[in-house]
Amino acid sequence: MKTDAARKPILDIRDITTSYHIRRSGAQKATTLVAVEDVTLSIKPGETVGLVGESGCGKSTLGRTIIRLLEPSAGMVSFAGQDITHFNHQEMRPLRQEMQIVFQDPYASLNPRFRVRQILYEPFRIHGISKAVASQKIPELLSLVQLPPDSLRRFPHEFSGGQRQRIAIARALALEPSFLVLDEPVSALDVSIQAQILNLLEDLQTELGLAYLFIAHDLSVVGQVSDRVAVMYLGRIVEEGPRDAVFNSPQHPYTIALLSAIPDISAAQGQQTRERIILTGDLPNPLDPPSGCRFRTRCWRGDQLCVDQEPPLAPVSDSLVACHYPGPEDSGARS
Amino acid sequence: MQVPLLTVENLSVRFNMPDQVINAVNGVSFSLNTGETLGIVGESGSGKTVTVLSILGLIPKPPGEITGGRALFEGQDLLPLSTEALRSIRGQEISMVFQDPMTSLNPVIKVGEQLREALWTHNPSDSRSNHRRRGVELLDMVGIPQPERRYNQFPHEYSGGMRQRAMIAMAMANRPKLLIADEPTTALDVTIQAQVIETLKAARQETGAASILITHDLGLVSQIADRVIVMYAGRIMEEGRIGDIFSRPRHPYTISLLASIPSIQQRRTKLYSIPGQPPDMANVPPGCPFHPRCAIGGDRSACRSDSPSLLDVGAGQRAACHFTDEAAIWARERGT
Amino acid sequence: MTRYVARRLLHGILVMWIVSTAVFVIFRLVPGDPAAMTLGFDASPEDYEALREELGLNDPIHVQYLRWMGNLARGDFGKSITHGYAEVSSLVFPALGRTLELAALSILLAVIVAVPLGMISAIREGTWVDHIARVFTTLGFSMPTYVMGIGLLILLAEVFPLLPPGGYVPFGEDPVKHLSQLIMPVLTIASVTAARLTRFMRAGMLEVLSADYVRTARAKGLTERRVNYWHAFRNAAIPLVTEVGVNFGLLVGGMVVIEQIFIWPGLGWLMIQSILTRAFDVVQIAVLVSAATFVIVNLLVDLTYSWLDPRIARS
Numbered sequence: 001m002k003t004d005a006a007r008k009p010i011l012d013i014r015d016i017t018t019s020y021h022i023r024r025s026g027a028q029k030a031t032t033l034v035a036v037e038d039v040t041l042s043i044k045p046g047e048t049v050g051l052v053g054e055s056g057c058g059k060s061t062l063g064r065t066i067i068r069l070l071e072p073s074a075g076m077v078s079f080a081g082q083d084i085t086h087f088n089h090q091e092m093r094p095l096r097q098e099m100q101i102v103f104q105d106p107y108a109s110l111n112p113r114f115r116v117r118q119i120l121y122e123p124f125r126i127h128g129i130s131k132a133v134a135s136q137k138i139p140e141l142l143s144l145v146q147l148p149p150d151s152l153r154r155f156p157h158e159f160s161g162g163q164r165q166r167i168a169i170a171r172a173l174a175l176e177p178s179f180l181v182l183d184e185p186v187s188a189l190d191v192s193i194q195a196q197i198l199n200l201l202e203d204l205q206t207e208l209g210l211a212y213l214f215i216a217h218d219l220s221v222v223g224q225v226s227d228r229v230a231v232m233y234l235g236r237i238v239e240e241g242p243r244d245a246v247f248n249s250p251q252h253p254y255t256i257a258l259l260s261a262i263p264d265i266s267a268a269q270g271q272q273t274r275e276r277i278i279l280t281g282d283l284p285n286p287l288d289p290p291s292g293c294r295f296r297t298r299c300w301r302g303d304q305l306c307v308d309q310e311p312p313l314a315p316v317s318d319s320l321v322a323c324h325y326p327g328p329e330d331s332g333a334r335s
Numbered sequence: 336m337q338v339p340l341l342t343v344e345n346l347s348v349r350f351n352m353p354d355q356v357i358n359a360v361n362g363v364s365f366s367l368n369t370g371e372t373l374g375i376v377g378e379s380g381s382g383k384t385v386t387v388l389s390i391l392g393l394i395p396k397p398p399g400e401i402t403g404g405r406a407l408f409e410g411q412d413l414l415p416l417s418t419e420a421l422r423s424i425r426g427q428e429i430s431m432v433f434q435d436p437m438t439s440l441n442p443v444i445k446v447g448e449q450l451r452e453a454l455w456t457h458n459p460s461d462s463r464s465n466h467r468r469r470g471v472e473l474l475d476m477v478g479i480p481q482p483e484r485r486y487n488q489f490p491h492e493y494s495g496g497m498r499q500r501a502m503i504a505m506a507m508a509n510r511p512k513l514l515i516a517d518e519p520t521t522a523l524d525v526t527i528q529a530q531v532i533e534t535l536k537a538a539r540q541e542t543g544a545a546s547i548l549i550t551h552d553l554g555l556v557s558q559i560a561d562r563v564i565v566m567y568a569g570r571i572m573e574e575g576r577i578g579d580i581f582s583r584p585r586h587p588y589t590i591s592l593l594a595s596i597p598s599i600q601q602r603r604t605k606l607y608s609i610p611g612q613p614p615d616m617a618n619v620p621p622g623c624p625f626h627p628r629c630a631i632g633g634d635r636s637a638c639r640s641d642s643p644s645l646l647d648v649g650a651g652q653r654a655a656c657h658f659t660d661e662a663a664i665w666a667r668e669r670g671t
Numbered sequence: 672m673t674r675y676v677a678r679r680l681l682h683g684i685l686v687m688w689i690v691s692t693a694v695f696v697i698f699r700l701v702p703g704d705p706a707a708m709t710l711g712f713d714a715s716p717e718d719y720e721a722l723r724e725e726l727g728l729n730d731p732i733h734v735q736y737l738r739w740m741g742n743l744a745r746g747d748f749g750k751s752i753t754h755g756y757a758e759v760s761s762l763v764f765p766a767l768g769r770t771l772e773l774a775a776l777s778i779l780l781a782v783i784v785a786v787p788l789g790m791i792s793a794i795r796e797g798t799w800v801d802h803i804a805r806v807f808t809t810l811g812f813s814m815p816t817y818v819m820g821i822g823l824l825i826l827l828a829e830v831f832p833l834l835p836p837g838g839y840v841p842f843g844e845d846p847v848k849h850l851s852q853l854i855m856p857v858l859t860i861a862s863v864t865a866a867r868l869t870r871f872m873r874a875g876m877l878e879v880l881s882a883d884y885v886r887t888a889r890a891k892g893l894t895e896r897r898v899n900y901w902h903a904f905r906n907a908a909i910p911l912v913t914e915v916g917v918n919f920g921l922l923v924g925g926m927v928v929i930e931q932i933f934i935w936p937g938l939g940w941l942m943i944q945s946i947l948t949r950a951f952d953v954v955q956i957a958v959l960v961s962a963a964t965f966v967i968v969n970l971l972v973d974l975t976y977s978w979l980d981p982r983i984a985r986s
Contacts, residue, residue, distance in 0.1 A: 054524035054525060054526060054527075055524055160612045160613060162612065163612065190378035190379055190551065190613060191378060191551060191553070191592060191595055191596060192378060192591065192592060192595055192608070192609035192613070192628075193609075193612075193613070194595070195595035195596075195597075195606040195607065195608035195609070196608040196609070196610075198597070198606055198608075199605060199606055199608050202605070217524065217525065218525075219525070219599060220596065220597040220598065220599045221597055223597060223598075223599050224597035224606065247599055257526060258525055258526065259599060260529075261525045261526050261528065261529040262525065262554065262599055263528075263532075263552060263554030263555040263557065263558045264554050264557075264558075264598070264599060264600075265553055265554050265557045265581055265593070265596065265598075266598070266600060267557060267558065268557035268558075268577050268578060268580075268581035268582070269581050269582045270578070270582055271600075276529070278526075278529045278530055278533055279526045279529070279530070280530075282494045282496055282497070282527070283494075283524070298526075391890065393886060393889060393890060395881075397797075418895060419894075422892045422893075422894065423892065424892070425889065425890055425891065425892035426890060426891035426892030426893075427892055430890065430891070431887075431890040433883060433886070433887060433890075435883060438882065438883040438884065439883045439884055439886075439887045440884055440887065441884040441887075441888065441902050441905075441906070442884070442906070442981070442982055443905050443906055443909065443979075443980065443981060443982075444902070444905065452891065452893065452897075453891045453892075456891065456892050456893050456894070456897070457892060489981040489982070491981065491982050502887070505887075505891065
């Protein structure tokens with residue numbers, strides 16, 4: 001465990017709400033989609049917090065709000081002790097060196113007409129760092145992400161998906177940030193390449209003391225890299241806690257269902273596995289979330305209380321859980 | 336001895352591109368018994384999809400070209416058949432479910448109409464109202480709520496999971512003997528994936544169809560297949576029963592792949608990562624295509640010059656490796 | 672849906688308001704006012720002044736503008752001085768009708784040729800049919816309409832005098848002659864438009880033919896015919912509707928040269944004649960009517976599109 005309780009968080013967000021105004025074709029009025037609601041989270045230096053959830057749960061929106069690519073409609077974001085909630089573009093500039101984001105699709109996030117050298121030079125140019133310093137740093141970045149030195153002369157299309165993701169990581173590391181948002185960094189990659197990138201990210205963290213917010217829909221990947229894990233459902237965090245607590249004794253029914261839905265190879269290897277819980281129904285429309293607990297429409301524990309009252313995120317054993325009836329699943333449960 | 340439902344022998348497929356030739360499938364052989372589920376596992380470019388599309392004549396020709404082999408379905412070789420002759424096989428004897436339910440249904444035709452069409456094309460004499468009734472039944476069977484209403488909706492009015500259910504309904508419409516599912520859950524969310532897999536299992540049980548599941552997800556295969564084929568660079572690396580492949584893998588590629596998946600059970604200190612990059616299919620390494628990334632064969636001359644053939648390693652398990660014994664020891668040491 | 676229509680209508684009205692204002696500004700504020708334009712430079716100062724008064728050009732500019740917009744709103748297009756005080760609408764609308772006839776027949780012929788040709792060319796990509804279709808489209812693209820028109824004229828009216836060398840007789844008077852006069856201009860316009868539409872159709876079909884749902888249709892065991900002409904065509908046809916509409920709109924305003932060559936008294940011909948006779952009062956209305964036609968055609972196209980494509984919200 002790399003966390004140190006005494007250290008101050010590098011990132012601290014309190015009661016963040018982020019909404020979009022969307023206009024559907026034909027509709028006269030714009031509707032408000034609350035993508036993230038009342039989220040509180042903190043990340044310490046050198047720590048990895050995993051953020052999991054299915055599509056539309058708001059995890060990417062949260063990531064973008066944290067590094068202030070989006071402005072929250074309520075709440076507070078503070079970075080390294082500084083309140084940056086309402087920083088404008090100009091005020092954010094010096095902070096951009098400290099916080100970077102790596103996106104899912106290494107094909108779309110690298111300019112196809114730039115050589116790798118130019119791609120890696122961009123961050124230096126934007127922040128007005130001299131070419132001399134940059135040209136000294138660029139080869140170092142390349143070796144940091146374990147790409148051969150001759151890569152500099154080549155274009156993104158000459159690389160495989162995994163190598164492109166390495167280039168994207170190198171670019172994010174150029175200005176020596178202390179915090180990275182990794183938004184589905186390995187979901188576009190093949191299994192064998194995924195392991196390479198995960199290992200690289202862990203090595204970089206040990207070497208440079210980076211803090212990560214690791215956003216992914218794949219629980220096993222999140223479980224591999226995270227110190228703490230937060231599970232989101234329809235814009236809210238439903239469970240948050242240390243990695244082992246969340247994975248080994250999940251308390252929220254959604255977390256339990258999510259974990260049991262992962263096809264695991266251990267059965268085929270003769271080990272014992274959990275009973276499968278198959279959730280019924282689809283995700284509710286985020287424009288019109290259910291009253292009370294948002295998960296109640298797919299939950300097997302719910303009753304009238306869940307319809308009436310939104311459960312607060314409250315401590316349950318080692319974790320924080322937003323459920324009126326938290327607790328591990330009994331063996332005789334519905335499957 | 337049972338006669339297999341499908342026997343593929345020495346299938347080779349290549350794509351003649353303007354500037355290069357891609358040997359997508361190289362001498363693939365396998366067979367499938369009635370009622371059995373075979374998993375085909377591999378990373379992108381391993382040739383797993385091309386293999387099954389070729390069997391049904393669904394690869395675009397040109398640039399695709401089947402350069403050799405046979406695909407015997409109930410004793411009949413499908414490869415030389417004309418499109419017209421294949422038509423009575425497709426959707427009737429063998430049907431397919433594709434990866435992306437968002438793009439696999441025609442956006443401007445109602446779901447019910449697309450379903451009815453699958454029935455009508457193989458039973459043109461049956462009445463329209465019969466097809467409709469059967470169509471609604473099928474939607475109901477795959478767990479689509481309010482099937483009567485849903486029958487008259489367009490694909491965009493369905494969620495991703497429902498579209499994939501509709502695809503399954505369409506595939507099962509004529510009670511095929513073989514159902515091929517190509518990455519059927521890859522585009523879906525985890526909880527929806529689990530639902531779709533249950534639907535697939537139920538549909539298979541209902542009709543007693545044999546099935547082929549193509550996926551990159553080893554976990555998925557381990558849950559629903561009886562046997563599995565591991566492909567790499569257009570070749571079969573290893574084949575065997577699920578239990579054998581997952582607990583006693585004999586090919587270094589299979590072993591490496593298993594060691595590189597994170598486990599939810601416990602956080603492994605470090606994942607094994609296969610070095611190097613996936614093969615460039617226009618320039619596959621000579622000898623064993625996996626040798627440049629192999630922890631065992633890496634520098635050995637046998638691996639660099641001779642392509643190993645798929646040989647029995649016991650109990651119906653086959654592996655294409657010169658050093659299966661060493662691989663087995665390596666696997667035990669790694670504790671996979 | 673009604674909201675959508677209402678919004679599109681408002682949008683159209685806004686465009687027409689901008690166009691009519693632009694016409695007003697251009698015709699009042701450019702050097703040489705309408706009175707001078709009508710009379711020419713050798714007119715006497717007295718005549719000039721009288722005409723200015725008659726046209727209301729001595730009123731303040733905002734009064735003139737309000738009068739102009741008010742008249743347009745009431746559908747009063749005024750009288751033409753140069754045409755012996757004839758109603759401008761009695762000149763412009765018959766001309767518009769003749770242009771629409773020409774444009775509609777040309778588009779119809781172009782679609783009849785382009786749709787099957789583009790589809791077959793895509794389905795049989797790389798075969799001789801495809802090659803011939805592509806030679807045809809390249810020719811249609813590279814040859815200017817006037818070259819094509821004059822070429823036809825020389826061939827079919829001079830060398831082999833099969834058709835009248837242009838002119839216009841109303842259908843009611845002599846249907847055979849009317850139709851024979853239509854042949855050459857329609858052929859000329861249709862060949863260019865057909866080339867454009869064939870190319871569009873071919874590209875659209877090629878894209879659709881490689882779509883996942885086409886593969887699904889094949890995997891279901893449908894006949895090639897049903898796959899191509901039902902599943903693929905339905906998707907490729909939707910964007911074609913827009914393309915046909917846009918081409919039609921462009922034709923209405925863009926037939927100046929063709930109508931001149933074949934002496935077809937349509938809107939383009941009327942514009943040229945009015946410019947030559949300095950009938951500015953006709954020109955400005957002709958410009959407006961041609962713009963309005965374009966706006967209306969586009970509106971119809973958009974409505975058809977949203978009706979054809981179920982993915983566009985109809986709520």
